Amino acid sequence: xxxxxxxxxxxxxxxxxxxxxxxxxxxxxxxxxxxxxxxxxxxxxxxxxxxxxxxxxxxxxxxxxxxxxxxxxxxxxxxxxxxxxxxxxxxxxxxxxxxxxxxxxxxxxxxxxxxxxxxxxxxxxxxxxxxxxxxxxxxxxxxxxxxxxxxxxxxxxxxxxxxxxxxxxxxxxxxxxxxxxxxxxxxxxxxxxxxxxxxxxxxxxxxxxxxxxxxxxxxxxxxxxxxxxxxxxxxxxxxxxxxxxxxxxxxxxxxxxxxxxxxxxxxxxxxxxxxxxxxxxxxxxxxxxxxxxxxxxxxxxxxxxxxxxxxxxxxxxxxxxxxxxxxxxxxxxxxxxxxxxxxxxxxxxxxxxxxxxxxxxxxxxxxxxxxxxxxxxxxxxxxxxxxxxxxxxxxxxxxxxxxxxxxxxxxxxxxxxxxxxxxxxxxxxxxxxxxxxxxxxxxxxxxxxxxxxxxxxxxxxxxxxxxxxxxxx
Amino acid sequence: xxxxxxxxxxxxxxxxxxxxxxxxxxxxxxxxxxxxxxxxxxxxxxxxxxxxxxxxxxxxxxxxxxxxxxxxxxxxxxxxxxxxxxxxxxxxxxxxxxx
Numbered sequence: 001x002x003x004x005x006x007x008x009x010x011x012x013x014x015x016x017x018x019x020x021x022x023x024x025x026x027x028x029x030x031x032x033x034x035x036x037x038x039x040x041x042x043x044x045x046x047x048x049x050x051x052x053x054x055x056x057x058x059x060x061x062x063x064x065x066x067x068x069x070x071x072x073x074x075x076x077x078x079x080x081x082x083x084x085x086x087x088x089x090x091x092x093x094x095x096x097x098x099x100x101x102x103x104x105x106x107x108x109x110x111x112x113x114x115x116x117x118x119x120x121x122x123x124x125x126x127x128x129x130x131x132x133x134x135x136x137x138x139x140x141x142x143x144x145x146x147x148x149x150x151x152x153x154x155x156x157x158x159x160x161x162x163x164x165x166x167x168x169x170x171x172x173x174x175x176x177x178x179x180x181x182x183x184x185x186x187x188x189x190x191x192x193x194x195x196x197x198x199x200x201x202x203x204x205x206x207x208x209x210x211x212x213x214x215x216x217x218x219x220x221x222x223x224x225x226x227x228x229x230x231x232x233x234x235x236x237x238x239x240x241x242x243x244x245x246x247x248x249x250x251x252x253x254x255x256x257x258x259x260x261x262x263x264x265x266x267x268x269x270x271x272x273x274x275x276x277x278x279x280x281x282x283x284x285x286x287x288x289x290x291x292x293x294x295x296x297x298x299x300x301x302x303x304x305x306x307x308x309x310x311x312x313x314x315x316x317x318x319x320x321x322x323x324x325x326x327x328x329x330x331x332x333x334x335x336x337x338x339x340x341x342x343x344x345x346x347x348x349x350x351x352x353x354x355x356x357x358x359x360x361x362x363x364x365x366x367x368x369x370x371x372x373x374x375x376x377x378x379x380x381x382x383x384x385x386x387x388x389x390x391x392x393x394x395x396x397x398x399x400x401x402x403x404x405x406x407x408x409x410x411x412x413x414x415x416x417x418x419x420x421x422x423x424x425x426x427x428x429x430x431x432x433x434x435x436x437x438x439x440x441x442x443x444x445x446x447x448x449x450x451x452x453x454x455x456x457x458x459x460x461x462x463x464x465x466x467x468x469x470x471x472x473x
Numbered sequence: 474x475x476x477x478x479x480x481x482x483x484x485x486x487x488x489x490x491x492x493x494x495x496x497x498x499x500x501x502x503x504x505x506x507x508x509x510x511x512x513x514x515x516x517x518x519x520x521x522x523x524x525x526x527x528x529x530x531x532x533x534x535x536x537x538x539x540x541x542x543x544x545x546x547x548x549x550x551x552x553x554x555x556x557x558x559x560x561x562x563x564x565x566x567x568x569x570x571x572x
Binding site: 127130131164257263265280 | 481504505531556565
């Protein structure tokens with residue numbers, strides 16, 4: 001069972017040696033996020049800053065789950081759980097959704113600031129990277145929104161920047177679930193859309209919000225499944241939205257259908273600041289509630305940030321499901337977090353050009369977040385990058401093995417490879433690298449891999465492995 | 474009194490034309506309100522004019538032009554621009570400029 005709130009989770013990773021606390025004064029203006037960034041790049045610990053310049057009484061936790069170890073603890077598992085096992089457990093729990101329960105009181109209501117008293121500069125919002133468009137409040141967050149007509153409630157992790165005392169600007173992509181709700185429901189009717197930006201909730205709730213999840217699905221139920229217990233939700237003060245009751249900070253706001261302000265640029269999860277600024281939304285804060293001695297959570301977004309591990313798993317599961325729904329027999333899918341969630345490795349029972357081409361078309365049909373797909377045979381362990389590189393380098397034909405699909409209006413505007421014009425127009429392409437043997441090749445002519453498991457008899461393999469073990473290797 | 478701002482632009486030549494332009498500024502005064510945003514109608518000068526607040530120009534990926542400018546604020550504008558959510562922000566500023 002996972003931990004019920006952020007503070008229990010932090011106690012757990014403190015115990016496993018995966019949390020570093022700093023009591024010396026640290027500047028909110030780049031310094032603390034620089035420490036967090038370096039930690040992401042060195043596979044280091046999460047940080048809790050207890051003494052923030054200009055903001056006595058506030059604390060910031062940087063990168064709660066930016067490593068597989070902390071990801072395992074977030075699911076209530078031992079820190080040394082293998083990546084493959086984490087994938088398996090996530091897939092199991094995703095199927096065991098547990099509905100949330102509502103409560104009438106919760107820690108997130110300990111302090112209440114009504115809209116007319118709100119001053120966002122009273123919060124220790126960090127300047128995450130030098131050259132960002134502003135201070136980002138929503139980095140490791142959970143944004144609640146509800147469709148204009150109907151009951152679908154979406155939780156998503158979207159970035160939000162402070163514009164002035166009461167205004168935030170944000171960049172959920174227009175193709176995101178929140179973006180679709182806004183553009184299809186509220187904008188045509190000229191209505192403001194209520195949202196709640198939740199900061200420092202229990203880890204399963206954040207994992208659910210950053211997960212690749214189906215349209216119409218309930219991330220609150222997914223969070224229950226991932227944490228193996230129902231999430232306790234409490235009603236917002238100024239809307240009928242519900243938020244995790246144990247959250248550290250809740251910022252209630254309304255998104256304008258017809259007003260915008262500057263947002264971005266921002267160093268994003270692919271590991272670059274790509275200049276995607278200029279297509280955002282603007283929201284006015286209507287209320288802030290928070291716990292006493294609150295902890296603001298921060299993702300020092302970039303290479304191997306806090307969302308990388310979770311998007312790796314949830315993205316891979318979503319990819320596998322979509323391919324299987326289209327009749328492709330998939331053995332495994334791995335999305336390396338180091339790829340900035342731009343690459344998927346797919347092992348299939350039966351490969352070939354047709355399958356490789358089909359795979360990339362299926363995966364880019366609605367929105368195209370993945371731009372590289374490597375298709376391998378099912379004798380390649382997708383979690384073993386050495387084996388994947390070997391298969392890709394040797395089996396992918398430089399001409400016949402490459403399948404490109406181009407699209408307009410649904411490309412990932414954060415993909416650094418695209419030109420500025422392509423990013424603005426969301427024009428792009430994805431490529432599938434076919435590293436499988438053509439199914440039409442005769443078995444008698446298909447090359448044999450020169451590895452112990454392929455080019456030696458079972459008797460010899462057994463002897464070799466026994467000898468290896470006896471040598472203590 | 475603010476003495477230093479920055480702004481993010483898609484077309485630096487446009488704002489350096491010497492004409493009145495619409496800008497979204499970030500206040501760089503140290504302290505809790507650093508990076509506060511505001512929208513203005515202003516004239517940008519390079520080299521900077523004495524007595525005017527400094528202005529640094531950044532590109533759409535945040536690259537800072539090392540050549541200093543100054544800014545003379547002609548008019549404070551509303552905190553938002555009228556445009557449908559997800560509209561191009563630079564287009565919205567241009568429209569505000571033509572009004």
